[in-house]
Amino acid sequence: MTETVVKVSNVWKVFGERSAEAIKAIMDEGIGKPQVLERYGCVVGVQDATFEVPRGEIFCIMGLSGSGKSTLVRHINRLIEPTSGTIELLGRDVSKLNQKDLRAMRANHIGMVFQHMALMPHRSVRDNVAYPLEIRGVNKSKRWAVSDHALQLVDLVGYEDRLPKELSGGMQQRVGIARALASDPEVLLMDEPFSALDPLIRMQLQDQFKALVAELKKTTLFITHDLDEAIRIGHRIAIMKDGIIVQIGTPEDIVMNPSDDYVREFVQGISKLKLVKAHSILEPLESYEGSLDGAPRADEGADLDQLINHAVGTDLPVVITSDGRDIGVVTKPRLLRGIQGGKE
Amino acid sequence: MAENQESAATVVAASDIEVDHAGLDASINEFAGPGGDYYSKNFQRIHSSTGFLPNTFNWVAAILGPVWAAARGIWGMFWGFLILEMIAWVQIGRGWWGDPGASFFERAEKQRERAAEFLQRAEAARLEGADPARFEKLAENINNAAEKSEALGAAASSEAFAILLGGILTLLAFKAVQGFYANSIYEKQYSSWRVDHKSVESGRKLKNIILSVVLVILIAPLTVYKFTVDSPLEVLNAFPERQVSAIFLDSDKATLFTELAGWLEQKIDAAAIAGAGGFDSITAGVRSVLDALSLALIGTPWPVVMLVICVVAWRAAGPRVAIFTAASLAYIALLGYWEISMETVALVGAAVFICVVIGIPLGIWFGKSRRAYNAAEPVLDLMQTLPAFVYLIPIIAFFGTGNPPGILATIIFGMPPVIRLTSLGVRGVPEPIKEAAVAFGASRFQLLRDVEVPLALPSIMTGVNQTILMCLSMVVIISLIGGGGLGKVILEALQYAAKGPGLLGGFAILFVAMVIDRIVQGAFRREDQK
Ligand SMILES: Nc1ncnc2c1ncn2[C@@H]1O[C@H](COP(=O)(O)OP(=O)(O)OP(=O)(O)O)[C@@H](O)[C@H]1O
Ligand SMILES: [Mg+2]
Numbered sequence: 001m002t003e004t005v006v007k008v009s010n011v012w013k014v015f016g017e018r019s020a021e022a023i024k025a026i027m028d029e030g031i032g033k034p035q036v037l038e039r040y041g042c043v044v045g046v047q048d049a050t051f052e053v054p055r056g057e058i059f060c061i062m063g064l065s066g067s068g069k070s071t072l073v074r075h076i077n078r079l080i081e082p083t084s085g086t087i088e089l090l091g092r093d094v095s096k097l098n099q100k101d102l103r104a105m106r107a108n109h110i111g112m113v114f115q116h117m118a119l120m121p122h123r124s125v126r127d128n129v130a131y132p133l134e135i136r137g138v139n140k141s142k143r144w145a146v147s148d149h150a151l152q153l154v155d156l157v158g159y160e161d162r163l164p165k166e167l168s169g170g171m172q173q174r175v176g177i178a179r180a181l182a183s184d185p186e187v188l189l190m191d192e193p194f195s196a197l198d199p200l201i202r203m204q205l206q207d208q209f210k211a212l213v214a215e216l217k218k219t220t221l222f223i224t225h226d227l228d229e230a231i232r233i234g235h236r237i238a239i240m241k242d243g244i245i246v247q248i249g250t251p252e253d254i255v256m257n258p259s260d261d262y263v264r265e266f267v268q269g270i271s272k273l274k275l276v277k278a279h280s281i282l283e284p285l286e287s288y289e290g291s292l293d294g295a296p297r298a299d300e301g302a303d304l305d306q307l308i309n310h311a312v313g314t315d316l317p318v319v320i321t322s323d324g325r326d327i328g329v330v331t332k333p334r335l336l337r338g339i340q341g342g343k344e
Numbered sequence: 345m346a347e348n349q350e351s352a353a354t355v356v357a358a359s360d361i362e363v364d365h366a367g368l369d370a371s372i373n374e375f376a377g378p379g380g381d382y383y384s385k386n387f388q389r390i391h392s393s394t395g396f397l398p399n400t401f402n403w404v405a406a407i408l409g410p411v412w413a414a415a416r417g418i419w420g421m422f423w424g425f426l427i428l429e430m431i432a433w434v435q436i437g438r439g440w441w442g443d444p445g446a447s448f449f450e451r452a453e454k455q456r457e458r459a460a461e462f463l464q465r466a467e468a469a470r471l472e473g474a475d476p477a478r479f480e481k482l483a484e485n486i487n488n489a490a491e492k493s494e495a496l497g498a499a500a501s502s503e504a505f506a507i508l509l510g511g512i513l514t515l516l517a518f519k520a521v522q523g524f525y526a527n528s529i530y531e532k533q534y535s536s537w538r539v540d541h542k543s544v545e546s547g548r549k550l551k552n553i554i555l556s557v558v559l560v561i562l563i564a565p566l567t568v569y570k571f572t573v574d575s576p577l578e579v580l581n582a583f584p585e586r587q588v589s590a591i592f593l594d595s596d597k598a599t600l601f602t603e604l605a606g607w608l609e610q611k612i613d614a615a616a617i618a619g620a621g622g623f624d625s626i627t628a629g630v631r632s633v634l635d636a637l638s639l640a641l642i643g644t645p646w647p648v649v650m651l652v653i654c655v656v657a658w659r660a661a662g663p664r665v666a667i668f669t670a671a672s673l674a675y676i677a678l679l680g681y682w683e684i685s686m687e688t689v690a691l692v693g694a695a696v697f698i699c700v701v702i703g704i705p706l707g708i709w710f711g712k713s714r715r716a717y718n719a720a721e722p723v724l725d726l727m728q729t730l731p732a733f734v735y736l737i738p739i740i741a742f743f744g745t746g747n748p749p750g751i752l753a754t755i756i757f758g759m760p761p762v763i764r765l766t767s768l769g770v771r772g773v774p775e776p777i778k779e780a781a782v783a784f785g786a787s788r789f790q791l792l793r794d795v796e797v798p799l800a801l802p803s804i805m806t807g808v809n810q811t812i813l814m815c816l817s818m819v820v821i822i823s824l825i826g827g828g829g830l831g832k833v834i835l836e837a838l839q840y841a842a843k844g845p846g847l848l849g850g851f852a853i854l855f856v857a858m859v860i861d862r863i864v865q866g867a868f869r870r871e872d873q874k
Contacts (some may be wrong), residue, residue: 077783078780079782079783103785103786103787104785105785106783106784106785107784107785108780108785110783111784112780112781112783112784114776114780114783115778117776118774118777118779118780119777119780120777120778120781120794120798120799121777121779121799122793122799122801131784131794132785133782134788134794135781135784135785135786136785145410179784183784191782294553
């Protein structure tokens with residue numbers, strides 16, 4: 001049983017003076033974000049969010065602009081106080097921490113990457129990266145060594161002594177990532193960390209990041225508005241709309257069983273080749289009539305890409321095995337439907 | 345969101361987009377209240393015009409003028425056109441019943457009377473057998489003068505008609521302008537109301553109408569009367585303060601002024617005695633700063649001080665400023681102003697030092713607390729706008745005369761910029777950067793030290809620079825309350841109207857000020873470039 005690191009229960013955040021009335025109206029009448037704005041002058045940031053993130057998981061939060069992703073994540077380290085609900089981090093209720101404990105929690109356990117970089121313009125890149133350690137009271141030589149290492153991770157060797165303004169937007173964002181990694185926190189909060197990067201370095205960082213997190217067992221809340229990215233690195237994905245989490249699930253879940261039209265629209269353009277696994281499209285062995293002599297075999301965990309490789313060499317269906325036992329077959333029509341997105 | 349998707353679904357060329365008249369109508373109706381239909385029609389005409397010239401005419405606004413503006417809550421227009429219409433009305437009044445020829449006709453009448461008198465005397469002389477020619481001549485002359493006066497009077501009277509006509513035309517012109525621009529101005533008000541329903545007035549309010557009518561009744565007749573009648577009531581020429589005082593005090597001699605002045609004098613004396621300990625310790629504190637600086641500047645041998653100043657100028661602001669500094673110092677030394685100049689520098693330096701030491705923390709506090717800033721803002725305004733002469737008096741009362749009170753006066757004038765610009769700088773630190781520091785666990789002090797102060801530094805330095813300049817400008821004024829230095833030289837020259845010494849001393853002050861300014865500016869510029 002893995003330990004739960006972040007636990008968010010029934011968190012609401014409504015900006016504005018009449019938030020209590022607004023929440024009541026939402027609960028009683030089920031009115032949406034636009035009506036709340038019109039009627040109460042309040043902006044719904046987050047509406048009744050509940051989820052848990054176990055240790056080592058990359059939990060992606062995705063949604064369109066203004067859907068409340070940043071607002072939700074800011075609650076985790078209490079940059080924002082919730083209107084109601086509780087947030088537990090490493091087993092402690094963050095809204096009950098006193099200032100000192102809260103600062104200690106932020107300094108020792110949480111790293112954050114900001115959507116708008118938020119680097120200190122008067123400090124060198126190295127000193128920016130070292131800042132979390134400085135707050136923690138680490139001595140200078142150690143600080144510098146650590147930050148140089150972190151900068152190496154994000155491929156910024158040679159820029160240590162530059163000022164942030166001398167770097168491009170993407171490079172600045174990498175400095176932000178290095179800064180979050182430098183303090184070696186257990187929990188990473190990343191607010192669209194890769195969105196200003198070019199596709200190549202982005203892909204590279206995504207892979208690196210995934211490996212890093214897996215190795216260091218860091219728990220991550222990762223905001224993105226790019227479903228491809230969420231699928232690539234997320235163990236689970238939460239999809240937000242107008243402050244509401246409309247669906248939480250594994251990438252495969254989300255792609256194969258979108259909970260509503262909003263999610264379906266997102267998912268449409270996604271390539272299913274690496275996502276959809278054989279077990280979700282197979283036909284049970286019992287119902288298949290026909291010869292399977294010489295048919296190729298694949299494990300139930302094989303993705304569509306692999307299945308296609310098996311299928312191209314033969315007219316027969318692919319036999320799917322589980323623990324060495326045949327459990328079903330994937331026929332050509334099923335394979336093609338699977339590529340389309342699992343429609344029957 | 346839903347809208348986005350809709351517009352994404354049906355792509356329409358910009359030229360084909362239909363204006364949503366109904367929605368706009370409803371909103372304008374809500375804004376305008378009574379007469380909503382009229383305004384929605386006219387606003388839409390304004391919206392659909394592209395030229396500069398107004399394409400609507402509001403008869404109600406033209407006829408009612410300022411009262412319409414007030415009823416619709418456009419107070420700027422109310423006051424502006426009230427004043428303009430008053431000008432026109434005064435002209436009309438002058439032309440209508442003000443009879444500008446009256447004084448001439450009066451004079452002509454008198455002259456005719458005198459002429460008649462002389463003719464009588466001429467008659468009398470003739471009866472006596474004397475020569476009447478002298479009197480006849482006089483009478484004729486006076487008659488001529490009377491004719492001239494009458495002609496002038498007639499001219500003035502006919503001018504009255506021109507004034508009347510001019511007044512009417514001006515009024516019509518103003519009315520026309522109001523008529524043409526009323527809807528455009530009201531439309532501007534509507535646009536800002538859309539952004540801010542709360543603080544922008546909308547609708548037609550009875551309260552406003554009453555207020556504006558009362559204002560017009562109070563202002564217009566009196567003003568027109570005062571300007572048009574030849575000898576208006578005495579009361580309107582000057583405020584009847586003696587009579588009013590008499591009502592309050594029922595005594596002939598004492599006025600409100602004398603009473604209040606006497607009372608204040610007593611209170612100030614009492615306060616000065618009561619707080620003597622506090623005031624003395626402030627004076628002592630200021631004096632110790634001044635003494636330290638004086639010792640450094642005057643106690644140190646002059647060649648050393650000169651050399652240090654030149655080197656500082658060189659390092660801070662480059663060779664050109666250094667050469668200028670050297671030349672200025674030579675001027676000061678050769679004319680025998682050295683010691684007294686150093687006293688001025690010490691005075692300014694002490695004032696600046698105290699301003700910075702107190703002003704920067706205050707500025708930081710005001711930058712972080714909106715409420716503290718709002719409370720302090722009027723005080724800061726007062727410190728900067730009060731003419732120095734006004735607070736010299738209480739300073740003398742509480743702190744006596746001499747250099748320390750002079751420094752205090754300088755501080756009052758010089759401190760606001762550093763406070764203001766520090767708080768401006770602190771408030772201007774971008775929120776995300778502060779948030780990042782907080783997210784990494786920075787305490788309030790760490791936030792201040794690592795983020796707020798460094799990012800506010802350019803602004804703070806501008807503030808310090810301005811404070812220095814303000815303090816320099818007080819150099820002469822403080823000599824009025826016994827401050828020393830070059831200001832005293834100027835003051836003495838002024839008292840004896842000694843032109844030569846005054847001019848030489850003035851140049852000495854100018855050079856001191858320029859040297860300080862150049863060095864500081866140069867230093868800050870270097871800092872900026874870093
Ligand atoms: N301080 C605030 N005061 C009032 N409303 C706010 C505040 N911060 C955020 N909001 C509102 O909350 C909603 C969610 O904002 P949020 O920044 O969380 O969006 P997001 O999902 O991060 O969008 P993006 O992808 O553009 O960053 C928005 O409607 C925004 O207007
Ligand atoms: Mg965001």
